[in-house]
Amino acid sequence: MSIITIPDIVVGRLPIYLRALNFLVAEGREITSSQELGDRLGISSAQIRKDLSHFGEFGKQGTGYDISFLRDQLQRILQVDRIWDVVLIGAGDLGHALAHYGGFSGRGFRIAAVFDSDPDKVGQPLANLVIQDSQDLVDVVRQQAIYVALIATPASGAQPVADALVSAGIRAILNYAPITLTVPHGVRVQYIDPVAHLQRMTFYL
Amino acid sequence: MSIITIPDIVVGRLPIYLRALNFLVAEGREITSSQELGDRLGISSAQIRKDLSHFGEFGKQGTGYDISFLRDQLQRILQVDRIWDVVLIGAGDLGHALAHYGGFSGRGFRIAAVFDSDPDKVGQPLANLVIQDSQDLVDVVRQQAIYVALIATPASGAQPVADALVSAGIRAILNYAPITLTVPHGVRVQYIDPVAHLQRMTFYL
DNA sequence: TAGATTGTTAATCGATTAACAATC
DNA sequence: TAGATTGTTAATCGATTAACAATC
Numbered sequence A, B: 001m002s003i004i005t006i007p008d009i010v011v012g013r014l015p016i017y018l019r020a021l022n023f024l025v026a027e028g029r030e031i032t033s034s035q036e037l038g039d040r041l042g043i044s045s046a047q048i049r050k051d052l053s054h055f056g057e058f059g060k061q062g063t064g065y066d067i068s069f070l071r072d073q074l075q076r077i078l079q080v081d082r083i084w085d086v087v088l089i090g091a092g093d094l095g096h097a098l099a100h101y102g103g104f105s106g107r108g109f110r111i112a113a114v115f116d117s118d119p120d121k122v123g124q125p126l127a128n129l130v131i132q133d134s135q136d137l138v139d140v141v142r143q144q145a146i147y148v149a150l151i152a153t154p155a156s157g158a159q160p161v162a163d164a165l166v167s168a169g170i171r172a173i174l175n176y177a178p179i180t181l182t183v184p185h186g187v188r189v190q191y192i193d194p195v196a197h198l199q200r201m202t203f204y205l
Numbered sequence C, D: 001t002a003g004a005t006t007g008t009t010a011a012t013c014g015a016t017t018a019a020c021a022a023t024c
Helices: A008-026 A034-041 A045-053 A067-077 A093-100 A134-143 A155-167 A194-202 B008-026 B034-041 B045-053 B067-077 B093-100 B134-143 B155-167 B194-202
Strands: A064-066 A084-089 A109-116 A129-133 A148-151 A172-175 A188-191 B064-066 B084-089 B109-116 B129-133 B148-151 B172-175 B188-191
Touching: A008 A034, A008 A045, A008 A067, A008 B194, A034 A045, A034 A064, A064 A067, A084 A093, A084 A134, A084 A155, A084 B194, A093 A109, A093 B093, A109 A134, A129 A134, A134 A155, A148 A155, A148 B194, A155 A172, A172 B194, A188 B194, A194 B008, A194 B084, A194 B148, A194 B172, A194 B188, B008 B034, B008 B045, B008 B067, B034 B045, B034 B064, B064 B067, B084 B093, B084 B134, B084 B155, B093 B109, B109 B134, B129 B134, B134 B155, B148 B155, B155 B172
Parallel strands: A084 A109, A084 A148, A109 A129, A148 A172, A172 A188, B084 B109, B084 B148, B109 B129, B148 B172, B172 B188
Antiparallel strands: none
């Protein structure tokens, strides 16, 4: 038996390729090349071809890639040729910004429920939703069969929320709280910490 | 002549180490080890020791690391033992969330100016600032000697804004717009695209 | 001292790139 | 056909890990 695994670093570049292809589609372009794509993204053309070769043959020698076709293929590979319901925990400023963000739909995601533990917020409307009580988080996530979560709570609440999410069946967490989460094997976590990104740059200034 | 360069991937982990050390300080802890730090972060102890060894010797054999001391050293290395003024462009939902975010101060940053191109927003207060006209962006950034920027505009505006920022002397850009920016050598860019992070995880679901 | 943990070396592992045959 | 660009191989490059002497 042979298990073929795709390097995670390759998976991480696919959304960037997809984003660029959508941009090219919006520009009205029909054909591109690994060279052009690489120039735009600051990635070598060889790397793009190698990355794509893990999944199949999507181009034509001498011509390049049909942009719409390659986009469809990447959407399929990343499983965003469907819409994923997402649960949002935390209805503070960041939660509000995420709830109003127009960029999820069209790229495979929809915020389907919002939770907060503040009694003053529970019951209030947020975008097209109503803020629910965090006490009901596990039940609702389980019942609605939601597998993707955004954590937008203060750092102190993030680990307990993550534990609850995992027990409710969540499989992917995007964590905005500036803390490293501990989750069981099989649950994926990505982090967004703007300060960490800034600090990575000030090193060079 | 020999140029010793630190791998960027190492620089990228330092803010994670720093964050964990601050967490340990908050817990009242005084000493830690590469083993404990690695367990918390999901990183091997060897990697942590190797990363730190690029910058000096910060530990004691048999004992480990003095948490406060190592934190101070990392702050110095990352140059966040000072406060960097940051300019924020875009006063939409995300801009509001960033302006109100309490996590910048204490980690080396302070939003010092906010800009938007919408005449209805210019002049309005936002957190402890007043939204300024994007037309004045270059002048203000230059005069206040700001080197770090947050782009929180729609995708369509991000590249022109980046061009203006570069001409104003900005050296580090954290870009929330879902688009790859083209900037001159010497200007650093980091990206935050929540959808890209989510797509990287749905691949595995 | 005995036990523990660092800093560093060398080996391993994995990712990137250069190059080119295949072919549109 | 001539020119262009893919997909793939092999070489290079770089990052991670295992192991251990040094030493607190």
